[in-house]
Amino acid sequence: MRSWLINLRKEQELTQQEIAEGAHIDRAYYAQIENGTRNPSMTVASQIASYLHINPSLFYTEHLSEPFEKALVNSPIVIAHCDLNLRYTWMFNPHPDFRMNVVMGKTDEELDFNEGTTALMNLKQRVIDDGMARREILAFPLSEGLTRYDVFAQPLYDQHGRLTGAATVSVEMLT
Structure with missing residues (x-):
């Protein structure tokens, strides 16, 4: 199901x-x-x-290779895609504060409005605007307190080379 x-x-x-x-x-x-x-x-x-x-790859995420999934599930790594409007189209291993069914189709600020989500949206928008990958340290107020992530963002293209959004990999940093 x-x-x-x-x-x-x-x-x-x-x-x-x-x-x-x-x-x-x-x-x-x-x-x-x-x-x-x-x-x-x-x-x-x-x-x-x-x-x-949404991203069509969502239909096939249950078929991720087992070693990849086992290595990342419950890790401090979140992988996500968003469209040109910064709405999530795919996410793997979200922070426990967020449920997949709530995240899809929403922007970061629709999920939780704070300095971290605003900074993340600005990062993704710059990547989309100029097509250049970027990396920043961003802080988010989460249930366990202020949490810092090392976020790498890059442009996302379809099979025809058209820009479709941004992909991010976020790694929770130890304090």
Whole structure:
């Protein structure tokens, strides 16, 4: 079951029929994708993702290589993608203060407005504006107190070389 997809649909107050029509597929096929009994082709995943404003790779994150996932899960590393409007389209290993179904489609400031989220959005915007990778140390007020991250951001391009957003890797720093 793709609970993240169900939660995203409900959060956007959409029906399965509306998403199926927006992605130009049959509703029954979409229902099977949502409940995990069918995997979409890359084309169909892209159509659904385009309609929902997410990255199509979300459909395949459960197929990450086991060594990669085991090495990063519960680590102090967060990997994310955002679109040109700075809305999250993919995230792996978010801080426990954030749930995946809440993060997708939102900007940092919509999730929590503070100096850290503003600085992170500014960093990603500069990367998108000039196409240059950047690295900064940013501090965020989280449940366990002020937490500093070493954030590396770079432009994100599609298979045709068009800029689609920014990718970030954030590593929690020891105090």
